[in-house]
Amino acid sequence: MEVLVFGAGSLGSLLGGLLARAHDVTLVGRDPHVAAVRADGLRITGVETLDTRPAATTDATGASADLALVTVKAYDTGTAARALATGDYGVVCSLQNGMGNEDVLADAVDAPVLAGTVTYGAGLVDPGHVEWRGRGTITLGAWRPADDAATAERIAAAFRAADLDAEAVGDVRRRLWEKLAVNAAINPVTALARVENGALTEEPLAGLARSAAVETAGVARADGVALADETAAEAAATVAGETARNRSSMFQDVSRGRRTEIDAINGYVADRAAVTDRAAPVNRALAALIRGWERGAGVGRSGDE
Numbered sequence: 001m002e003v004l005v006f007g008a009g010s011l012g013s014l015l016g017g018l019l020a021r022a023h024d025v026t027l028v029g030r031d032p033h034v035a036a037v038r039a040d041g042l043r044i045t046g047v048e049t050l051d052t053r054p055a056a057t058t059d060a061t062g063a064s065a066d067l068a069l070v071t072v073k074a075y076d077t078g079t080a081a082r083a084l085a086t087g088d089y090g091v092v093c094s095l096q097n098g099m100g101n102e103d104v105l106a107d108a109v110d111a112p113v114l115a116g117t118v119t120y121g122a123g124l125v126d127p128g129h130v131e132w133r134g135r136g137t138i139t140l141g142a143w144r145p146a147d148d149a150a151t152a153e154r155i156a157a158a159f160r161a162a163d164l165d166a167e168a169v170g171d172v173r174r175r176l177w178e179k180l181a182v183n184a185a186i187n188p189v190t191a192l193a194r195v196e197n198g199a200l201t202e203e204p205l206a207g208l209a210r211s212a213a214v215e216t217a218g219v220a221r222a223d224g225v226a227l228a229d230e231t232a233a234e235a236a237a238t239v240a241g242e243t244a245r246n247r248s249s250m251f252q253d254v255s256r257g258r259r260t261e262i263d264a265i266n267g268y269v270a271d272r273a274a275v276t277d278r279a280a281p282v283n284r285a286l287a288a289l290i291r292g293w294e295r296g297a298g299v300g301r302s303g304d305e
């Protein structure tokens with residue numbers, strides 16, 4: 001299968017490098033990483049060590065592939081969608097955190113759209129070198145009713161052919177909302193308190209994280225997705241415990257003075273709450289605090305706004 005990975009950062013480089021074991025992969029990213037991959041190939045270390053040679057480019061204009069995976073940060077999805085719209089793809093699949101990405105892609109591209117959640121962990125350590133930080137699962141599903149479920153099965157099988165753990169599911173919207181509840185609970189709280197994920201398993205932060213997750217579940221239900229309060233709260237608590245020594249991606253972004261994915265996480269929950277006439281004071285406050293930090297830090301909002 002020809003696979004184009006749009007967003008060759010941490011996750012895109014890991015998945016692209018692993019997929020290159022079985023497929024014809026092109027990474028779309030930025031220099032100096034792309035230049036390093038073109039010159040010397042892509043090195044994966046960590047869980048396994050692997051040297052691969054996917055193709056790499058900084059410009060996807062007019063490209064084509066059987067599958068386009070989208071692995072940019074959520075604030076870059078609009079740019080990715082516009083670039084993909086100039087090409088020809090059999091399927092487009094978002095593997096990003098947060099909500100709203102699939103709708104942006106579906107509005108732009110003339111192809112079936114899949115949504116996915118990923119629990120693999122990755123970090124770009126140097127140009128041409130990605131660290132594989134944790135095994136996980138890729139869960140895929142058709143985004144719109146018109147996006148055939150058999151397509152999700154076929155793409156999950158393509159991941160498995162490259163020895164990745166992947167499954168197709170019929171309830172991908174619920175899976176995305178559950179992951180959203182986890183991220184809404186863990187990411188801003190750890191970023192603001194500057195603590196590892198494990199700090200959310202006890203007070204004084206456990207109650208705050210739980211409130212964010214439960215509130216997200218209520219908004220999901222108002223949006224037509226059956227996510228119980230306790231399922232969301234338990235998912236957040238379980239992930240915080242299982243990733244106790246991790247710094248969440250938002251904590252890492254804030255520590256490095258980089259823009260966060262707050263708009264697609266707590267910001268999305270607060271926006272959907274407003275549309276459905278619900279209050280979401282916890283998510284709204286967390287979003288305001290992180291946006292306030294971004295503004296104070298002068299973190300660029302040059303992406304899609």
Ligand SMILES: NC(=O)C1=CN([C@@H]2O[C@H](COP(=O)(O)OP(=O)(O)OC[C@H]3O[C@@H](n4cnc5c(N)ncnc54)[C@H](O)[C@@H]3O)[C@@H](O)[C@H]2O)C=CC1
Pocket residue numbers: 006007008009010011012028029030058071072073074076079080095096097098118119120121122123124249261
């Ligand atoms: N890193 C991880 O372990 C995981 C990340 N995720 C999610 O995956 C998404 C990506 O995360 P990361 O890989 O950590 O971010 P990242 O910032 O490391 O990678 C994104 C890459 O996309 C590139 N990019 C953005 N716009 C581009 C454009 N127009 N043309 C070419 N390249 C472009 C950036 O240069 C960057 O290298 C996020 O939504 C994140 O929440 C989900 C699960 C695990």
Ligand SMILES: CC(C)(CO)C(=O)C(=O)O
Pocket residue numbers: 097182183186187197239243246247248249250
């Ligand atoms: C699940 C969690 C919270 C793990 O750190 C994550 O997805 C993130 O950091 O963005």
